[in-house]
Amino acid sequence: MIKNLSALDDGPVTVSGWVDTVRDQKKVQFVVLRDESGAVQLVNPRTTDADGVVVADEPASTISTLSQGSFVTVTGELKHDERVKLGGIEVKLDSLTVQSHAIAETPIAADSSLDKRLDWRFLDLRNPKQNLIFRIQTTFLHALRTYWVENDFIEIHTPKLMASASESRAELFEVEYFETKAYLAQSPQFFKQMAQAAGFGKVFEVGPAFRADPSFTSRHSTEFTSVDSEISWIESHEDVMKLHEALIVAGFTAVKEKHGDEVKALFDALVTVPATPFPRIPLAEAKEIVKERGYEVPRDDDDMDPEGERQISAYVAEKFGHEFVFLTDYASSIRPFYHMRHDADAGLTKSYDLIFNGTEISTGAQREHRIDILVEQAKEKGVDPEELGTYLDYFRYGVPSHGGFGMGLARVLMLLLHQASIREVTYLFRGPTRLEP
Numbered sequence: 001m002i003k004n005l006s007a008l009d010d011g012p013v014t015v016s017g018w019v020d021t022v023r024d025q026k027k028v029q030f031v032v033l034r035d036e037s038g039a040v041q042l043v044n045p046r047t048t049d050a051d052g053v054v055v056a057d058e059p060a061s062t063i064s065t066l067s068q069g070s071f072v073t074v075t076g077e078l079k080h081d082e083r084v085k086l087g088g089i090e091v092k093l094d095s096l097t098v099q100s101h102a103i104a105e106t107p108i109a110a111d112s113s114l115d116k117r118l119d120w121r122f123l124d125l126r127n128p129k130q131n132l133i134f135r136i137q138t139t140f141l142h143a144l145r146t147y148w149v150e151n152d153f154i155e156i157h158t159p160k161l162m163a164s165a166s167e168s169r170a171e172l173f174e175v176e177y178f179e180t181k182a183y184l185a186q187s188p189q190f191f192k193q194m195a196q197a198a199g200f201g202k203v204f205e206v207g208p209a210f211r212a213d214p215s216f217t218s219r220h221s222t223e224f225t226s227v228d229s230e231i232s233w234i235e236s237h238e239d240v241m242k243l244h245e246a247l248i249v250a251g252f253t254a255v256k257e258k259h260g261d262e263v264k265a266l267f268d269a270l271v272t273v274p275a276t277p278f279p280r281i282p283l284a285e286a287k288e289i290v291k292e293r294g295y296e297v298p299r300d301d302d303d304m305d306p307e308g309e310r311q312i313s314a315y316v317a318e319k320f321g322h323e324f325v326f327l328t329d330y331a332s333s334i335r336p337f338y339h340m341r342h343d344a345d346a347g348l349t350k351s352y353d354l355i356f357n358g359t360e361i362s363t364g365a366q367r368e369h370r371i372d373i374l375v376e377q378a379k380e381k382g383v384d385p386e387e388l389g390t391y392l393d394y395f396r397y398g399v400p401s402h403g404g405f406g407m408g409l410a411r412v413l414m415l416l417l418h419q420a421s422i423r424e425v426t427y428l429f430r431g432p433t434r435l436e437p
């Protein structure tokens, strides 16, 4: 790998990579070669005859015809030289073999639109910035997984084909399923709750979720990776928030340690490990704060809107120097039937949204596990208990109090790296008009 070259002594080396740039000068040729680990300068002084005329020999002739993106293998002499800007090393070429030619006209350039870049995602992903995004994602998830495993969580893989809606009848993808219909899972919600009735105690899942959301916002996709966790024996949503912030801290600590410098260099962003506890603000109070700042969230019983989320984040950043805030105690009118309500005020749920740098990344809650109340809440929301199928049975044979959260992976990455859209940080984005590639 190219990144290993600088540790080697001067001498013969063989490396492979994509041709990044070619400077074909009269006396000397320079090629910048790139692989997924880095870039190196290759140099090929041209041979001249007795009269000083350049001879068309190899590898000079091949280099003159190299197109950007071609994949080549070279052998040559590695030389450490502080004057070389690119890493202080270069490879003086002996031979060059083209393994795979790239068509000379590249379909995308640095100034191509995001949509065009997504059309050619495999070329777009060759950019070191894009590569870093997915290395960060790997590190982040690995840290979460380590936390879960070390704390005795069980990993579950729930089905994505379902007989009923898992969140709401809206945004539901219907698929033909032999003689009947199936629906794509909008969330592992029901099945992570089933694990509580099954005595699993603490579970997690990282998997796809589907939403037939026709909108074209920067934070919605029709398929996304949902990071879910659910735990038993909780007192309230406070216990879920504690788990949630511990996971975020574990993930951000690992990303900062491993990639902090690269993130600064390529994204000009700082990875900050958030202090715990994260600020917690009841939604009603958050709306008041936002109002005092001069922005009124439309409609009183409504959710926090995107501008409200930005405003409350700005407030939290100013007041607490924090990038995260839990907005708690959402009105039961805007939360799903399975959220537990406060004993003292049934108008409020024991739930929260986690806002990071101005955008919601998660929803969490204590769940209603008392079957009578659960059925009542479902009916009140217009959800037919019959339609819930086996879900209600989980609460009929003894189930511990429990709660959990779902978090959109791409949203975390987008906000961490200050990207304008989840399209930038999703390996292959799916939207209303994008099924390819």
Ligand code: AMO
Residues within 6 Å of the ligand: 167, 186, 187, 188, 189, 211, 213, 219, 220, 221, 222, 223, 224, 226, 360, 361, 362, 363, 364, 365, 404, 405, 406, 407, 408, 409, 411
């Ligand atoms: P919710 O519907 O709020 O809650 O989703 C949880 C989180 O998933 C992400 N998300 C999305 N990301 C990209 N595109 C979408 N269309 C999209 N929809 C949601 C967001 C959101 O905060 N079952 C509950 C969670 C729970 O209570 O455990 C649920 O799905 O980051």
